[in-house]
Amino acid sequence: MAVFSNVAIPNRILVPLIVACALFMENLDSTVLATSLPAIATELGVNPIDLKLAMTSYLLSLAVFIPVSGWVADRFGARLVFRTAIAVFALGSALAGFSATMPEMIGARVIQGVGGAMMVPVGRLVILRTVPKSELVGSLAWLTVPALIGPVLGPPLGGFITTYFSWRWIFWINLPIAALGLVLATLFIPDLKGEERTPFDRLGFVLSGFGLAALVSGATALGLEALPHEVAFVLLAAGVVSLAGYILHFRRVEHPILDLRLFAIPTFRAAILGGSLFRIGIGAAPFLLPLMLQLGFGLSAFQSGLLTFASALGALFMKMAAKPILQRFGFRATMIANALIAAAFMTAPALFTAATPSAVMLGALLVGGFFRSLQFTAVNALGYADIDSARMSRATSLASVAQQISLSLGVSFAALALEAILGHRAGTTLQASDFPPTFMMIGLISASSVFLFARLAPNAGGEVSGHAPAGPDPLAEARERG
Incomplete structure (x- = not known):
């Protein structure tokens, strides 16, 4: 229990809010970058599609180093690793702002990825080990509310900075946020270590x-x-x-280092595999939307950012509704229906044209962000519903790797689709008509996740959602069956 100005804040709220500083910084960085891609491409003298390297190099670095995060946190303590990760991420941000060539940008993003690989998974591990499962959905909501402010502020802030100042400041604004995160982590993050020392x-x-x-x-x-x-x-x-x-x-x-035996747990398997399919579409959207609005419709970076922030705003509104929805309907029913709804809204930009009123685009992105965020909250909570404390670090490492791989694949699939369309019509520059087929493709990929969610038991994750009594340990049952 921490006290600020004579107001006591429970640790189940305080710790997620501190970890959210890291998520805020990471999400702000990625959404600001997506809005500024055309301007960065112009200054660096590269094709905007080729700048996917700046996005995927960061995700690639995450995928490579996240598997180490659980072992390092167990060995050296969550607080030390969390603080070091924030400092490394801030260093990469500063270097990205000074980049003058594409290789320099990619190198700086790789350094950011090394920091992010430790920062977010270790922060999530602290929450999972300090919060009872019955309060997990609520704590994850507290964790993501401040973090979602990053995507809300990112597009308009990135567009404003890029249009009226310089895109380099989109990286440098991470530095004061990192400083605040370091102070709060030093004061309040518990120095958790693994119960046993395991070899690397x-x-x-x-x-x-x-x-x-x-x-x-x-x-x-x-x-x-x-x-x-x-x-x-x-x-x-x-x-x-x-x-x-x-x-x-x-x-x-x-x-x-990656314990694939965890896939024997039905809830974990559905959350990782189904969640990965769903995230492929989500990973593509921040790459596609700014390109369509700026290169296809001729909007400025600032105008584009004012539109694309709506999806994150919708996600922010949803967070307080996640727990009662899951309590009422349970994980299985919620995730099946919501995956189809969210995927439908994911394809909505395929219907946008330069003549579409801004209010219509804002409304579609706002509602789509609501359902997308509900799916994320459900997937994240379900994945740890049947994981005990001893296996939590391995579960967070494996889940984080799958998440980053799916996001990077989303960017790659979207870029591949655009390049194929350009090649088919023998074009050299992107047009508004190039984007609708790509949005339809990513929506279908995300919708296919329902086949994995449909295999869940009706009461899956009941201890976390509160929808049904908790059942026996699925991993123990799997072992008994041999």
Whole structure:
């Protein structure tokens, strides 16, 4: 219990709010960058589609280093790792602001990714280990409310800075936020460590890290003029082989860096696999919307930002409604229906034209953001519903890797679709007509997640949602069945 000005704040609220400083910084950074992509591309002298490297290099770095986060937090303590991660992220932000070439930008984003790989998963781990499962949905809502302010402020702030100042300041605004996060983490984040010391899985880290890096790099390189398609396919093949090697390796070690045995838990499996499909569409949207509004409709970065912030505002409104909705309908029914609704709104920009009233676009993005955020809250809470404290660090690492891979694939799929459309019509510049098929594609990918959610038991995650009594340990049952 912490006290500010004689007002006591419970730890179940305070700790998520502090961790949310990190999420705020990360979300603000990514949404500001998406709005400013056309302006950055012009100054660096590159194709706007090629700037997906600036987005995916960050996600790639996250995917490679997130598996280490759980082990490092257990070994050295969550507070030390969390503070170090914030400092590294701030360093990458400062370097990104000074970037003058594409390689410099990519390098700075990789450094940011190293910080983000430790910052967000470790912060989430602190919450999961300090909050009872019956209060998990409410605590995750407190965690994401301040973090969602980043996406709300990001598009209009990024557009304003880019239009009237310089895009470089979109990275430098992270520095005071990082300073505040460091102070609060030092004062209030508990120094949690693992209950037992486990050896570091070096071979597993190499196999999984190289496999994930090659897979994401190959998907990103497809269609880029700088690399021939043969190189992209070689990377993809190398990634698949390396990850297959990791699957063989993890069966032979007691403490693998990514514990794939967690997929034996039905709730965790549905949350990770179904959530990944849903996030592919979400990962594509911040990349597509600013490009369509600015390059397709001719809006300025500021005007584009004022429109795209609506989806994050809708997400902010939803957070207080998540718990009663899940209590009333349960995870399975909510996630099936909501995935279809959210996916339908994800395709709504396919109907936008330059003549569409701004109020109509704002309304569609606002409502879509509401349902999208409900799905995120449900997926995140369900994934940890049947995970005990001893396995929590491994679960957060694996879930975070899957999340970042799906987001990076979303950007890559969207860019590939745009490049294919350009090639089909032998064009060199993007037009408004290039975007509707791409929005339809990502909506269908996200909607396909319902097939995984439909396999859940009606009372899945009941202890967390409050919809039904908790059942037996699914992992224990799986072990008994052999």
